[in-house]
Amino acid sequence: MAKNLVIVESPAKAKTINKFIGKDYVVKASVGHVRDLPKSELGVDEVTFEPTYQVLEGKEKVVAELRAAAKGADTIYIASDPDREGEAIGWHVLNLLDTKGKKVRRILFHEITKNAVRKAIENPTDIDMNKVNAQQARRVLDRLVGYKISPLLWDKVRRGLSAGRVQSVAMKMIVDRENAIKAFKPEEYWTFAAKLAANNPPPFVAKLSKVEGKKADVDNEQQARSIESALKSGQFVVQAIARKEKKQSAAPPFITSTLQRVAYNRFKYPVKRTMQIAQKLYEGKELGSFGLVGLITYMRTDSVRISAEALDEVRQYISTKYGADILPEKPNYYRVKKAAQAQEAHEAIRPTSLDHEPDKIKDFLSREEYNLYKMIWDRFVACQMMPALFDVTDVDINNGPHTLRASGEVLKFPGFLAVFQDSGVEDDDEEKPENDKALPAMSEGEVVKLLDLDTKQNFTQPPPRYTEATLVKALEDNGIGRPSTYGQILTTIQARDYTYKHDDKFHPTQLGMVVTNLLTTSFADIIDEKYTARLEEELDEIEAGKVDWIDAMREFNEKFVRDLERAGKEMVEVKRTGVETDEKCENCGAPMAIKFGRFGEFLACTNYPDCKTTKEVAKGDAAEAEAEGEQIICDKCGKPMQLKRSRFGQFFACTGYPDCKNTKDPRLMKANIPTEPQPPCENCGKEMVLKSGRYGPFYSCSGYPECKTIRKLNGGKSTPPKPTGVKCPTCSEGELVERRSRRGVFYSCSRYPKCDFSLNNRPVARQCPKCHAPYLLEKSTKKEGHIEYCNNPECDYRGPVSDGHKDAANA
Numbered sequence: 001m002a003k004n005l006v007i008v009e010s011p012a013k014a015k016t017i018n019k020f021i022g023k024d025y026v027v028k029a030s031v032g033h034v035r036d037l038p039k040s041e042l043g044v045d046e047v048t049f050e051p052t053y054q055v056l057e058g059k060e061k062v063v064a065e066l067r068a069a070a071k072g073a074d075t076i077y078i079a080s081d082p083d084r085e086g087e088a089i090g091w092h093v094l095n096l097l098d099t100k101g102k103k104v105r106r107i108l109f110h111e112i113t114k115n116a117v118r119k120a121i122e123n124p125t126d127i128d129m130n131k132v133n134a135q136q137a138r139r140v141l142d143r144l145v146g147y148k149i150s151p152l153l154w155d156k157v158r159r160g161l162s163a164g165r166v167q168s169v170a171m172k173m174i175v176d177r178e179n180a181i182k183a184f185k186p187e188e189y190w191t192f193a194a195k196l197a198a199n200n201p202p203p204f205v206a207k208l209s210k211v212e213g214k215k216a217d218v219d220n221e222q223q224a225r226s227i228e229s230a231l232k233s234g235q236f237v238v239q240a241i242a243r244k245e246k247k248q249s250a251a252p253p254f255i256t257s258t259l260q261r262v263a264y265n266r267f268k269y270p271v272k273r274t275m276q277i278a279q280k281l282y283e284g285k286e287l288g289s290f291g292l293v294g295l296i297t298y299m300r301t302d303s304v305r306i307s308a309e310a311l312d313e314v315r316q317y318i319s320t321k322y323g324a325d326i327l328p329e330k331p332n333y334y335r336v337k338k339a340a341q342a343q344e345a346h347e348a349i350r351p352t353s354l355d356h357e358p359d360k361i362k363d364f365l366s367r368e369e370y371n372l373y374k375m376i377w378d379r380f381v382a383c384q385m386m387p388a389l390f391d392v393t394d395v396d397i398n399n400g401p402h403t404l405r406a407s408g409e410v411l412k413f414p415g416f417l418a419v420f421q422d423s424g425v426e427d428d429d430e431e432k433p434e435n436d437k438a439l440p441a442m443s444e445g446e447v448v449k450l451l452d453l454d455t456k457q458n459f460t461q462p463p464p465r466y467t468e469a470t471l472v473k474a475l476e477d478n479g480i481g482r483p484s485t486y487g488q489i490l491t492t493i494q495a496r497d498y499t500y501k502h503d504d505k506f507h508p509t510q511l512g513m514v515v516t517n518l519l520t521t522s523f524a525d526i527i528d529e530k531y532t533a534r535l536e537e538e539l540d541e542i543e544a545g546k547v548d549w550i551d552a553m554r555e556f557n558e559k560f561v562r563d564l565e566r567a568g569k570e571m572v573e574v575k576r577t578g579v580e581t582d583e584k585c586e587n588c589g590a591p592m593a594i595k596f597g598r599f600g601e602f603l604a605c606t607n608y609p610d611c612k613t614t615k616e617v618a619k620g621d622a623a624e625a626e627a628e629g630e631q632i633i634c635d636k637c638g639k640p641m642q643l644k645r646s647r648f649g650q651f652f653a654c655t656g657y658p659d660c661k662n663t664k665d666p667r668l669m670k671a672n673i674p675t676e677p678q679p680p681c682e683n684c685g686k687e688m689v690l691k692s693g694r695y696g697p698f699y700s701c702s703g704y705p706e707c708k709t710i711r712k713l714n715g716g717k718s719t720p721p722k723p724t725g726v727k728c729p730t731c732s733e734g735e736l737v738e739r740r741s742r743r744g745v746f747y748s749c750s751r752y753p754k755c756d757f758s759l760n761n762r763p764v765a766r767q768c769p770k771c772h773a774p775y776l777l778e779k780s781t782k783k784e785g786h787i788e789y790c791n792n793p794e795c796d797y798r799g800p801v802s803d804g805h806k807d808a809a810n811a
Contacts, residue, residue: 005073007093009080016284016292020114028069034059035092042147044140049553051140063096075103082108083300088135091127111352112284112294134543137552141165148564156573158596166481167489168519169532171498175508175516184462190224194404195452200440206397206404228455234399238446246390250382250416252304252334253348256483257476264469267371271468272487277372287364289794294352296376300484303346304334314384317354326385350380363791366756382420389413393439408439465505479533497600502620510594510601522567587613616643622650622666636662665692683709725765726775730757771795
């Protein structure tokens with residue numbers, strides 16, 4: 001039996017490490033947390049703040065296996081993740097094992113590679129109790145807030161609600177933004193864009209910037225028309241030409257928050273999904289003959305530091321692939337934020353090796369994994385390249401007292417933009433870089449000709465609602481929580497029905513607004529961005545050994561207990577009365593109130609129980625449809641339609657039900673899809689009706705579920721997956737099948753989503769003649785024609801497809 005036991009968090013991580021660690025070691029996984037505070041009680045002494053831990057339900061077998069493995073080991077290595085949570089998991093595991101007479105060491109590595117693990121074993125350390133105590137402090141804080149405030153909400157609003165130290169602050173930010181939008185009053189302003197022609201082509205656009213030497217501020221039509229008339233009748237003369245060089249530097253390599261934001265803006269991956277994909281890349285992917293390979297460094301990090309070895313490797317890679325002229329003389333170093341200084345020993349998120357280029361291993365990754373891996377790769381390579389250089393020209397053109405400015409920008413040297421085009425744009429409300437915009441050659445004093453003048457009335461816009469990307473940025477900028485927790489926070493506030501996403505933006509529900517207002521009134525200090533940020537700083541200080549965690553808990557609890565006592569007496573109860581609205585009951589004329597039931601919020605007549613009228617509260621597309629102000633009429637019988645709800649969402653149903661069963665989907669109403677008559681179902685002859693699914697609108701047989709015929713909007717039928725006869729190389733249980741998506745044809749395991757292996761090129765059940773791999777891939781290129789090649793990265797077999805095989809493929 002191996003004398004060295006290595007304990008990691010996940011089975012995937014254990015599997016990867018087992019491949020190269022050697023026979024003297026056995027690797028076991030704790031499968032995440034093994035102990036936590038009890039579910040049915042507070043689990044924290046309210047005087048000493050000593051937590052009471054118990055083994056998590058369902059983890060008894062895992063703990064028994066770890067204990068059995070530890071019995072036969074001389075040395076136990078704790079190799080959980082290199083952060084506070086990982087340190088605490090390792091500490092909890094050790095507290096469940098009999099370590100008497102055994103060596104217990106902590107090993108830290110930020111990438112799962114043979115070299116990194118070997119170095120960690122050669123340089124072991126001990127469990128860092130400062131990190132453990134920082135994590136204990138976070139857990140106790142969250143338990144005190146959640147366990148004490150949530151029952152208040154159950155009593156005052158509705159059972160099943162929850163409050164959280166960080167989630168409630170995130171929700172407050174969403175509600176504050178909604179209130180700002182409602183309170184916003186648009187202001188009128190006018191802009192002027194003149195299309196001009198100089199002596200040399202091309203024509204260009206100059207915008208009014210100054211009037212009589214002051215910033216142009218035109219806020220009414222009378223003034224706008226006066227300026228328009230003066231510009232049209234006056235002469236445009238070039239007053240000044242300024243030329244300069246602009247430098248745009250590459251953004252630093254990814255940290256957790258920037259990875260989340262760019263992945264959302266580029267691919268619309270939710271924050272939680274991004275972290276799941278990154279976890280798979282970190283823990284290891286099967287790369288054919290290379291075996292299991294950890295592809296990226298640890299993905300929960302606030303540090304932009306890059307190791308000396310990685311810097312040497314990437315600089316050599318850039319020099320070889322892109323040329324020495326794009327490589328700076330010295331490596332680019334990036335400043336570590338103050339909040340990240342506690343993690344300065346960590347590295348940024350980067351590829352573990354530049355041997356595994358994204359396109360070379362593409363066939364071993366799912367589409368999402370490839371997208372994220374390539375994005376991490378490109379950003380890392382770009383961060384060590386020269387800046388991009390632009391020639392910028394600003395031309396001021398006078399027309400009487402009016403000054404217009406034209407700006408041109410031409411890329412002079414691409415630098416890092418050769419690899420990563422949108423390196424500096426991480427948020428969907430930031431200004432995106434424009435394409436080259438060259439101005440014609442001009443000279444001062446030159447008269448230019450007016451071709452067209454665009455005078456436009458505009459109105460200022462309210463602040464935009466948060467997307468996942470902009471909310472993550474706002475949380476990070478305010479120092480609230482940690483990026484590794486953002487995915488769970490965004491999931492929780494939606495699961496609790498406090499907010500929902502419409503057009504990818506967060507909208508608070510009435511329940512979310514009520515709960516947030518109640519908490520803000522009663523716990524103004526705790527539900528506050530600055531206070532929550534200060535708590536995060538205090539956790540950093542505990543980790544640094546500067547603050548005792550019990551003292552920090554005591555200081556927090558003194559104020560919290562007073563607020564809790566006052567809230568119990570003063571918090572307004574809305575459980576029975578609801579929130580009264582301006583809407584009147586259509587049956588008795590009494591005011592309608594928003595109430596909160598087990599299935600969500602709804603409108604109910606305040607004259608209950610004499611009047612039992614209820615209505616749905618419209619959200620998203622349904623709210624937009626109702627906001628148009630017109631009664632929605634059934635297009636089959638002419639009766640009014642009423643908003644209803646099913647497990648699939650809100651819909652409008654005819655009030656003539658059951659005589660008329662017509663319904664309308666608000667999503668289809670918004671899309672304004674023409675509902676032209678459809679031929680009857682080709683299988684049963686019944687009517688085809690327009691419906692909406694997760695992939696968009698489609699026609700479905702009205703005989704469902706007896707008849708499951710569906711039809712695409714263009715009249716085509718959906719095609720079932722087509723088998724290829726090739727066994728899945730990952731799970732060895734499913735078969736690779738041909739599927740179609742909006743992006744075209746691809747091949748994936750028939751056991752999806754249990755197995756997510758996929759290929760972009762067609763697999764064929766022919767053995768590789770060189771390495772005897774069980775299948776080959778086929779593709780067509782302009783240069784080589786129809787070829788077959790081996791998917792094994794260590795095999796270079798590549799050749800034309802024989803005519804017989806072509807015929808079989810076409811068949």
